[in-house]
Amino acid sequence: MPNNRLKLCMLSGSFEYDSEASLAVFQDYIEKNHPVQATQIIYQSEDDDQSLEPLQDAEVLLVFTRRLNTIGKELDRFKAYCAAGKPIVGVRTASHAYQNWLDFDKEVLGGDYQGHYGAGLIAHAEIDPDAKDHPILQGISNFDSYGSLYKNPSIVTDTTLLLTGKTEEHTEPTAWTRIHRGGRVFYTSLGHQRDFEVEMFLRLLANSVLWAGGRLETM
Numbered sequence: 001m002p003n004n005r006l007k008l009c010m011l012s013g014s015f016e017y018d019s020e021a022s023l024a025v026f027q028d029y030i031e032k033n034h035p036v037q038a039t040q041i042i043y044q045s046e047d048d049d050q051s052l053e054p055l056q057d058a059e060v061l062l063v064f065t066r067r068l069n070t071i072g073k074e075l076d077r078f079k080a081y082c083a084a085g086k087p088i089v090g091v092r093t094a095s096h097a098y099q100n101w102l103d104f105d106k107e108v109l110g111g112d113y114q115g116h117y118g119a120g121l122i123a124h125a126e127i128d129p130d131a132k133d134h135p136i137l138q139g140i141s142n143f144d145s146y147g148s149l150y151k152n153p154s155i156v157t158d159t160t161l162l163l164t165g166k167t168e169e170h171t172e173p174t175a176w177t178r179i180h181r182g183g184r185v186f187y188t189s190l191g192h193q194r195d196f197e198v199e200m201f202l203r204l205l206a207n208s209v210l211w212a213g214g215r216l217e218t219m
Helices: 019-033 053-057 072-083 092-096 104-109 193-197 199-212
Strands: 006-013 036-042 060-065 088-091 123-127 143-145 160-166 171-180 183-188
Touching: 006 019, 006 053, 006 199, 019 036, 019 060, 019 193, 019 199, 036 199, 053 072, 060 092, 060 199, 072 104, 088 092, 088 104, 088 199, 092 104, 092 183, 104 171, 104 183, 123 171, 143 199, 171 199, 183 199, 193 199
Parallel strands: 006 036, 006 060, 060 088, 088 183
Antiparallel strands: 123 143, 123 160, 160 171, 171 183
């Protein structure tokens, strides 16, 4: 029987948010519920020089790293994946994934990361009315998120806003899509450890992987 499982490669290197444990939870969820084969490349520190050669075979790349100091050949491999217009899913600190290529945020993800508001405030993630029929939002309803709200005041104009995060005092875009060099891109600034305990967040992330990989098209 042929293996038609979508090949998902996940980069883990966001130590503030314990991305390794969170992505293990997500890998278990998506592999149980969808025809996806996921692997992790796990950075042990900001200076770890992990080989990104597996990106050559990835059908979707999920990025959950934070200010890694990667340079040279491996950073070039990451840039080459992006330049080829391949599917990308970015989670939370992916907006500042690699310290030596911070332009990844605006150039590829379409974001405008400008820091974050204070911790401890629960943000209510609400579906944008204009995007309610987007394939990624299948089965999704509004939900609460537990991390500090990221500031993205000027996301690029060719994005499609999916979710807005709201606290009592602030409102920010928290999930969107765009097309980069012909490839599908999804980014969410959500992704606190406790978010990975929320069914709606896991479903949102799984849908985004399937959509980016061309496996989720219509309602």
